Amino acid sequence: MDAYFRDIYGSRWPKLKEALKEDVRHVALANPFSKMSQEEIQRRLGEANSSSSSENVGTLRYHAISHCRLIDGLAKGATDGKYPVPLSDSADLKAWYWMDLGSLLPALALRIREDESVLDVCAAPGGKSLVLAQGLFKAEEVQAAAQQGGGDQAKRGFLVCNEVSASRRKRLACVVSEYFPSHVKSRIRLTDSDGTKLRGSYDKILVDAPCSSERHVLMQKSGRENGFKSPKSSSTAVIERWSPKQCKIFAKLQYSILKSALTCLKPGGQLVYSTCSIATVENDFVIEKILQKFGPGNGRCHVKAVKDCGFGNAKDRATLEQLGCERTKHGYFMLPDKSKFGPIYWCLLERSQGSGGDSEHSE
Incomplete structure (x- = not known):
């Protein structure tokens, strides 16, 4: 090599x-479909950061790149060497996703x-699909359409997430289930094509x-x-x-x-x-x-x-x-x-x- x-x-x-x-090194990608506010996410991650004894603990930094909201500067846990498990909101949707x-x-x-x-x-494990979906399904607009009974959803965009590996597709399905509300999931399709x-x-x-x-x-x-x-x-x-x-x-x-x-x-x-x-x-x-x-x-x-x-x-x-x-x-x-x-x-x-x-x- x-x-x-x-x-x-x-x-x-x-x-x-x-x-x-x-x-x-990972950043926390905020889930715009979650009901947990940006401030609450930052507070929760800040608490996890301050409780870590890792030498890599730094000041949390907030970034906005295009439609994505990111939090950087987090440390892995002192004992298990992992980042804090993403928390769920009142609708049981994960509030953030860890990714490079x-x-x-x-x-x-x-x-x-x-x-x-x-x-x-x-598409597996699902991080990039999550980013694509955030651009395709603007949270406020999709929510409004769902509340109005669908409206022109048939004319709007859709996302196909393809993964040929059964084990990786299972992980992908978990991400779709854990991060998207039902009115968004209805416009996402999982396939297994070569x-x-x-x-x-x-x-x-x-x-x-x-x-x-x-x-x-x-x-x-x-x-x-x-x-x-x-x-x-x-x-x-x-x-x-x-x-x-x-x-x-x-x-x-x-x-x-x-x-x-x-x-x-x-x-x-x-x-x-x-x-x-x-x-x-x-x-x-x-x-x-x-x-x-x-x-x-x-x-x-x-x-x-x-x-x-x-x-x-x-x-x-x-x-x-x-x-x-x-x-x-x-x-x-x-x-x-x-x-x-x-x-x-x-x-x-x-x-x-x-x-x-x-x-x-x-x-």
């Missing part, structure tokens, strides 16, 4: 490697509007693709080297099988999923491709291959990479810079040696207006 990533990152690799081995801040960005890059049809291809054989027609699609997940590998390996037993035998298998060849195998799968998803995108629609891999072959190289296949003159489905990656105005760019994000050839990277979050890569693709049908000629 060292030789492989030293070729990509040069002298930066030792520092990046050490950052990848550190515990993942980097995982927000691909979902936010789609700039979801209320009337759009949206597909989350590899990501390489997708069907349908959507305005926006998120492909958070399976990847080699080097941070997971390094964290598990670091635990083994320090005498900690891996909680799952499969983790050891992941560590042992990592190789440049494995990255290429993932890249082939990612390409197949992305190609399938693009044929489900409406003309004028947008798709975000993301991974948590730091391997270029799984990120920009996959996009490069897609642009070659779906470029002008190649079939009827034409796509282009959107340069601003979904964050087009000056305020957006300042936010990304402040968070430590950096440009790649076709997308953005958030890497933990600069941002303390991630890693996450994302690229925004747009299907040309007027391009119809699919592009199923050979590779």
Whole structure:
């Protein structure tokens, strides 16, 4: 692994490697459908923070990125090494969701509007679906429509959360059940389609693709080297099988999923491709291959990479810079040696207006 990533990152690799081995830092994403107020959430989390004896305790910080409300600066518990369990409101809806801040960005890059049809291809465990739903189902408007007997809900947007793995889909179903009221759940559908054989027609699609997940590998390996037993035998298998060849195998799968998803995108629609891999072959190289296949003159489905990656105005760019994000050839990277979050890569693709049908000629 060292030789492989030293070729990509040069002298930066030792520092990046050490950052990848550190515990993942999470933020609390407030649930706008919960009846628990922002102030109450902050108070509850503040109490949990002050009771922790962790050296990482800091001042709670409140952030607003697009429609998302976040609280940062929290410490894991002193005894169990976990963040405080999300509390439920009077309607039994969870008030916040723990996630890596980097995982927000691909979902936010789609700039979801209320009337759009949206597909989350590899949706488990559910954090990105939660972000998509917050943009698609504005809490106040959806609540008002429900109280009025539905109104024009049939004309409004919907979210399809797809997950082929039964165990991961079960976790996804729990998130939908625990975070959304019934009038929102009625507009969310869970499916189990093979990501390489997708069907349908959507305005926006998120492909958070399976990847080699080097941070997971390094964290598990670091635990083994320090005498900690891996909680799952499969983790050891992941560590042992990592190789440049494995990255290429993932890249082939990612390409197949992305190609399938693009044929489900409406003309004028947008798709975000993301991974948590730091391997270029799984990120920009996959996009490069897609642009070659779906470029002008190649079939009827034409796509282009959107340069601003979904964050087009000056305020957006300042936010990304402040968070430590950096440009790649076709997308953005958030890497933990600069941002303390991630890693996450994302690229925004747009299907040309007027391009119809699919592009199923050979590779």
